[in-house]
Amino acid sequence: xxxxEQMFCAGLLILALAIGAAAQPVETxxxxxxxxxxxxxxxxxxxxxxxxxxxxxxxxxxAGQAAGIGTQLGTRGGPSDSEVWEALRFGTxxxxxxxxxxxxxxxxxxxGMWWLKFREGRLSNWGFFFWIGLVTxxxxxxxxxGRIRVSGxxxxxxxxxxxxxxxxxxxxxxxxxxxLGATGLLxxxxxxWFMPVIGKxxxxxxxxxxxxxxNNVSWAFMLxxxxxxxxxxxxxxxxxxDVQWFAEGGGLFGSKHPPAxxxxxxxxxxxxxxxxLGGSVSASGISLIFPFxxxxxxxxxxxxxxxxxxxxxxxxxxxxQLSPQEEMQFAQLWHVLAAFGLMAxxxxxxxxxxxxxxxxxxxxxxxKVDLNWANDHHKLWVEEMEEEEGRLFDGSKxxxxx
Numbered sequence: 001x002x003x004x005e006q007m008f009c010a011g012l013l014i015l016a017l018a019i020g021a022a023a024q025p026v027e028t029x030x031x032x033x034x035x036x037x038x039x040x041x042x043x044x045x046x047x048x049x050x051x052x053x054x055x056x057x058x059x060x061x062x063a064g065q066a067a068g069i070g071t072q073l074g075t076r077g078g079p080s081d082s083e084v085w086e087a088l089r090f091g092t093x094x095x096x097x098x099x100x101x102x103x104x105x106x107x108x109x110x111x112g113m114w115w116l117k118f119r120e121g122r123l124s125n126w127g128f129f130f131w132i133g134l135v136t137x138x139x140x141x142x143x144x145x146g147r148i149r150v151s152g153x154x155x156x157x158x159x160x161x162x163x164x165x166x167x168x169x170x171x172x173x174x175x176x177x178x179x180l181g182a183t184g185l186l187x188x189x190x191x192x193w194f195m196p197v198i199g200k201x202x203x204x205x206x207x208x209x210x211x212x213x214x215n216n217v218s219w220a221f222m223l224x225x226x227x228x229x230x231x232x233x234x235x236x237x238x239x240x241x242d243v244q245w246f247a248e249g250g251g252l253f254g255s256k257h258p259p260a261x262x263x264x265x266x267x268x269x270x271x272x273x274x275x276x277l278g279g280s281v282s283a284s285g286i287s288l289i290f291p292f293x294x295x296x297x298x299x300x301x302x303x304x305x306x307x308x309x310x311x312x313x314x315x316x317x318x319x320x321q322l323s324p325q326e327e328m329q330f331a332q333l334w335h336v337l338a339a340f341g342l343m344a345x346x347x348x349x350x351x352x353x354x355x356x357x358x359x360x361x362x363x364x365x366x367x368k369v370d371l372n373w374a375n376d377h378h379k380l381w382v383e384e385m386e387e388e389e390g391r392l393f394d395g396s397k398x399x400x401x402x
Contacts, residue, residue: 115329157371173224183214281338
């Protein structure tokens, strides 16, 4: 009985102590400054090359303080997940892959954002409005200048200007270029212009076949470019007579036509521009068809830096260490820029060869031109041809040497 009383008293004492402890006010620990956590504004500012609000971490000390893998109950220590992803993002992580080459080691390609924005923004918009502006200019020029007509009218006498093989090379170049331009524009503007209208599935099918067409027609374009170069390069060497052609405005203004050989100065500029842009778009196209096999821009940038081109333009030196993905991005941008240039030249060439100049289309239509047209625009060439033939094309008996 006495033992029960002792146990009861002990229980009351414990209960009283517990109630008293619960009644005591709990002291809160002093506030500690919360660590800075990244916000969306911080991430966007860092991507734009602005400040980085995060304090640098001592990775070596943190890694040394980390507990062993078998005893970790608290913090892991060492770099956190955010630092790991940052290293992957900026290409500083030691990534090892069993297959795929250098491009497979690039897990995150941070600098691709500027390429995407430039491609879908300025590149597409400027290219489109440039072409629209060119068409508008040609239309206004036609309204003001009118068609360039043959002085004295057509004579009815035809002379051979281009052989069948020359015309074949020309039309293969022109036809492939127009098909490449159409499919290229479909791929460039497809996601922003066509997909919202025709739907994703329909556009995906069209884009699939457009890409196949684009890649395979490119070989015809490159073959034709080589043929045109071999056929006409010797006719397009700059000469003193070209200066006179420019001084007289090339016959575009007024009724006087400056003399020229088989190709005038304007056609020579067109020829060399097509060869240079065509060769450049071909090289970048091959790099895109066989990705990561033919890096073009890192060595090109190195040469430009050595020459001092960035300094002349007021720019920083061009990057010479590019990831494989960056090489493809530069190749795609240059491919589109060169293609826009070729399309602009083609548009002007089509204008001159059709509505802009009377009698010009037949040169590539059937290979023959009217004698009066040839005398208007290529008089020196006519004289050379008459000397080779040993006769005058107008049927007179006078020798060209007299």
